[in-house]
Amino acid sequence: MADNATAPSGAAAAIRGADPIDVLVIGAGPAGIAAATAAAEAGSRVLVIDDNPAPGGQIWRGGGAAGAAGAALRRLAACGAAVVPGTAVVSVGPGPAVVVRGPHGADERESLVRLAPRRVVLATGARERFVPFPGWTTPGVVGAGGLQALVKQGLDVAGRRVVVAGSGPLLLAVGELVVQRGGRLVAIAEQAGAWRLARFGAGLLAAPSKLAQALSLRRAIGPVLRPGCFPIAVRPAAAGLVVTLRAGGPGRERDTELACDILAAGFGLVPNTEVARALGCRIGAAGVWVDQWQRTSVGDVLAAGECTGVGGLEKSLVEGRRAGLVAAGREREADRLRAPAHRARRFAARLERTFALDPRLATLADDETIVCRCEDVAAGRLRGFTGWREAKLLSRVGMGPCQGRVCGTCTAVVFGWTCDDVRPPLVPVPVGSLSMAPER
Amino acid sequence: MKVAVVGAGIVGAAAAAALARAGCRATVYEARFPGGGATAAGMGHVVVMDDSPAQLALTARGREVWESLADRLPAAAEYRRTGTLWVAADDDEMAEAEAKAGRLAATGIACRMIDARELARREPALRGGLAGGLLVPDDAVVYPPPVAAWMLAEAVAAGAVVHRGAEVVALGESGAVRLADGTVFDADVVVVATGAAAAALVPDVPVRPRKGHLVITDRVPGMVTSQLVELGYVKRAHDVGTDSVAFNVQPRATGQLLVGSSRQIDVTSRGIDEAMLSRMLARCLEFMPGLGSVPAIRSWTGLRAATPDGLPLVGPWPAAEGVWLATGHEGLGITTAPATAEVLAAALLGRASAIPVEPFRPARLHSPGIRHESN
Numbered sequence: 001m002a003d004n005a006t007a008p009s010g011a012a013a014a015i016r017g018a019d020p021i022d023v024l025v026i027g028a029g030p031a032g033i034a035a036a037t038a039a040a041e042a043g044s045r046v047l048v049i050d051d052n053p054a055p056g057g058q059i060w061r062g063g064g065a066a067g068a069a070g071a072a073l074r075r076l077a078a079c080g081a082a083v084v085p086g087t088a089v090v091s092v093g094p095g096p097a098v099v100v101r102g103p104h105g106a107d108e109r110e111s112l113v114r115l116a117p118r119r120v121v122l123a124t125g126a127r128e129r130f131v132p133f134p135g136w137t138t139p140g141v142v143g144a145g146g147l148q149a150l151v152k153q154g155l156d157v158a159g160r161r162v163v164v165a166g167s168g169p170l171l172l173a174v175g176e177l178v179v180q181r182g183g184r185l186v187a188i189a190e191q192a193g194a195w196r197l198a199r200f201g202a203g204l205l206a207a208p209s210k211l212a213q214a215l216s217l218r219r220a221i222g223p224v225l226r227p228g229c230f231p232i233a234v235r236p237a238a239a240g241l242v243v244t245l246r247a248g249g250p251g252r253e254r255d256t257e258l259a260c261d262i263l264a265a266g267f268g269l270v271p272n273t274e275v276a277r278a279l280g281c282r283i284g285a286a287g288v289w290v291d292q293w294q295r296t297s298v299g300d301v302l303a304a305g306e307c308t309g310v311g312g313l314e315k316s317l318v319e320g321r322r323a324g325l326v327a328a329g330r331e332r333e334a335d336r337l338r339a340p341a342h343r344a345r346r347f348a349a350r351l352e353r354t355f356a357l358d359p360r361l362a363t364l365a366d367d368e369t370i371v372c373r374c375e376d377v378a379a380g381r382l383r384g385f386t387g388w389r390e391a392k393l394l395s396r397v398g399m400g401p402c403q404g405r406v407c408g409t410c411t412a413v414v415f416g417w418t419c420d421d422v423r424p425p426l427v428p429v430p431v432g433s434l435s436m437a438p439e440r
Numbered sequence: 441m442k443v444a445v446v447g448a449g450i451v452g453a454a455a456a457a458a459l460a461r462a463g464c465r466a467t468v469y470e471a472r473f474p475g476g477g478a479t480a481a482g483m484g485h486v487v488v489m490d491d492s493p494a495q496l497a498l499t500a501r502g503r504e505v506w507e508s509l510a511d512r513l514p515a516a517a518e519y520r521r522t523g524t525l526w527v528a529a530d531d532d533e534m535a536e537a538e539a540k541a542g543r544l545a546a547t548g549i550a551c552r553m554i555d556a557r558e559l560a561r562r563e564p565a566l567r568g569g570l571a572g573g574l575l576v577p578d579d580a581v582v583y584p585p586p587v588a589a590w591m592l593a594e595a596v597a598a599g600a601v602v603h604r605g606a607e608v609v610a611l612g613e614s615g616a617v618r619l620a621d622g623t624v625f626d627a628d629v630v631v632v633a634t635g636a637a638a639a640a641l642v643p644d645v646p647v648r649p650r651k652g653h654l655v656i657t658d659r660v661p662g663m664v665t666s667q668l669v670e671l672g673y674v675k676r677a678h679d680v681g682t683d684s685v686a687f688n689v690q691p692r693a694t695g696q697l698l699v700g701s702s703r704q705i706d707v708t709s710r711g712i713d714e715a716m717l718s719r720m721l722a723r724c725l726e727f728m729p730g731l732g733s734v735p736a737i738r739s740w741t742g743l744r745a746a747t748p749d750g751l752p753l754v755g756p757w758p759a760a761e762g763v764w765l766a767t768g769h770e771g772l773g774i775t776t777a778p779a780t781a782e783v784l785a786a787a788l789l790g791r792a793s794a795i796p797v798e799p800f801r802p803a804r805l806h807s808p809g810i811r812h813e814s815n
Contacts, residue, residue, distance in 0.1 A: 108732035390473040393480045393585040432732025435721035
């Protein structure tokens with residue numbers, strides 16, 4: 001693991017010790033690690049912050065020393081960048097400065113710290129998109145990424161019946177993980193149709209590493225993969241859950257009931273753009289808008305990886321590296337990576353086309369289906385509003401601790417609303433910490 | 441009578457309902473959606489205030505109407521009679537509390553003094569060493585946005601017409617309004633109920649924005665019982681020219697705490713002023729140290745409509761034919777909206793009012809010699 005990934009106790013000192021900072025990398029997933037490594041190896045003073053307890057992001061969570069994750073983390077550890085996990089952005093400004101809540105986030109006696117780097121690389125990643133359907137808040141139903149994280153943190157799925165449903169390549173990875181850990185994978189319901197998946201698979205011929213990955217996955221999960229199929233309801237049963245899956249196009253629907261213990265439902269990823277929006281960065285259709293140099297619309301703020309558009313590991317690595325090089329003033333080196341970056345972008349676009357959501361998914365929630373879990377707001381309460389803000393004020397949707405990060409993805413799918421208000425604190429912070437002027 | 445009401449905040453919505461019930465043909469023009477401005481930004485504290493006899497009359501009548509509505513309000517209004525506990529830090533403030541108790545009691549407002557021991561028992565989250573306080577048990581808290589929507593629905597039920605997404609950009613001759621899309625609607629009278637934005641439609645109107653910050657916390661049910669306000673609030677809130685903060689914490693029905701308050705005159709940017717936010721929270725921690733460990737989950741700002749004498753402007757504006765005002769409520773728009781509607785309807789229709797209408801007439805603050813350049 002990264003030797004300089006400081007334990008929480010020494011992390012506040014690490015934040016303070018990192019001054020002055022040439023490049024602040026926000027997010028220590030693959031894109032952030034690549035950016036930090038590239039910038040630090042180019043001679044910049046780099047600080048990486050991440051709100052998780054350890055670097056690696058979602059995909060390399062608990063990744064250990066093996067494979068690409070281990071290599072990237074070892075290189076990060078050796079490059080001289082300071083890495084401070086458990087640290088989240090609370091507010092921004094002036095300029096590219098950000099105010100962070102230190103690793104003692106729960107301690108109200110600790111003040112916030114203002115970091116004033118010369119440049120910022122946003123590598124804030126993506127989060128799971130949820131689609132509300134009747135029963136989706138029943139115990140035993142988790143997100144697909146959620147199950148992946150739980151299993152990596154030690155949840156035992158051996159012998160348990162698991163249905164994975166929703167959309168996107170993550171479903172396959174989760175299915176594979178369940179099989180590896182001795183779980184009984186009942187089905188993977190992928191809402192994208194078979195022909196779209198086939199075309200996507202054919203496209204992979206142009207990307208050998210992805211093809212190899214796809215083929216290895218296929219052996220494990222191929223037999224249970226159900227394309228063109230999505231969950232329309234789930235209910236508790238005497239033992240476990242009963243999931244109703246719907247297949248077939250409009251007018252030709254066929255519903256099947258499956259028994260399971262765990263339903264992992266995730267409908268792709270949406271970019272995390274809160275920090276970018278707080279900084280005033282333009283947001284495009286796919287995520288944070290960036291130019292050919294990974295620069296956002298705001299001076300000295302760059303962005304890389306999933307937050308600029310969901311495209312997977314290779315996109316994150318190449319964009320992160322380019323952003324780190326540009327942030328360190330090595331545009332020429334970054335220029336050499338234009339072709340792979342371009343390919344990664346094209347792959348992202350293909351992902352988006354392949355896994356575009358079936359419009360019927362927007363109609364699954366009935367009036368009683370909970371949309372906002374923090375505030376217990378059901379879909380029936382949300383009909384008839386003009387937009388997110390009105391709905392929020394009159395129904396309390398999005399007013400809980402998650403501040404719309406979960407239900408905002410639901411209302412985007414069901415109602416087409418965008419929740420665009422970002423205000424400090426971007427993450428919950430003890431009142432005591434907010435009551436003090438930030439350090440520096 | 442044909443009346444155009446501009447703005448469907450709680451004041452405009454209440455006015456429209458009162459006018460429609462009184463037989464006027466009321467049409468409401470709302471630029472966005474009902475209750476989305478200061479109505480949504482405020483605390484929702486229904487409180488009797490006694491800075492002046494007129495303020496006491498208006499807030500007491502407002503609270504009385506709120507009580508009469510309580511059973512009919514939608515559940516989302518979260519109307520709860522939590523009472524207000526005016527917290528006295530020292531003996532001077534205790535003396536102030538007693539004087540306040542005398543003034544309230546003289547108008548029949550129930551209240552009683554609380555000593556240091558009872559204060560500690562009732563509100564254990566307050567720090568030790570406070571002198572006591574004054575409890576006004578019939579004050580309440582409410583979540584205003586659904587109330588504005590409900591009042592507007594009441595107006596519609598009484599015959600009013602509501603135009604949403606209808607931004608009024610100018611007032612024409614005697615009661616006409618012009619929308620952003622160029623449409624002109626005629627009326628006999630136009631009532632401007634756009635809060636701190638009134639000056640955009642009515643030049644020289646003596647209303648200035650006074651920005652406030654609020655923070656809401658995660659759920660900590662039972663931590664606070666009554667709305668807690670420091671007695672110093674009144675003197676701090678009075679001095680219009682200076683930025684000020686005061687300890688003001690409200691228990692929401694959800695178990696969350698709403699934490700305020702701050703005042704900054706003539707600041708119109710809606711962004712969070714971090715220094716002001718910190719100062720406000722530090723003031724609150726002086727009274728409630730345990731609040732420090734409670735997670736703050738969201739903050740926002742709003743613009744109060746402040747007038748030079750601390751009273752709202754309710755009535756005809758002498759400088760413009762057919763233009764009536766219902767604005768300038770500063771921090772008391774929620775409390776006084778129902779009473780404002782009564783005053784407005786009584787003045788407009790020449791009927792009897794539950795409280796005197798004179799103290800609120802905008803003419804008191806109109807100096808004919810001073811004219812806006814564009815007039």
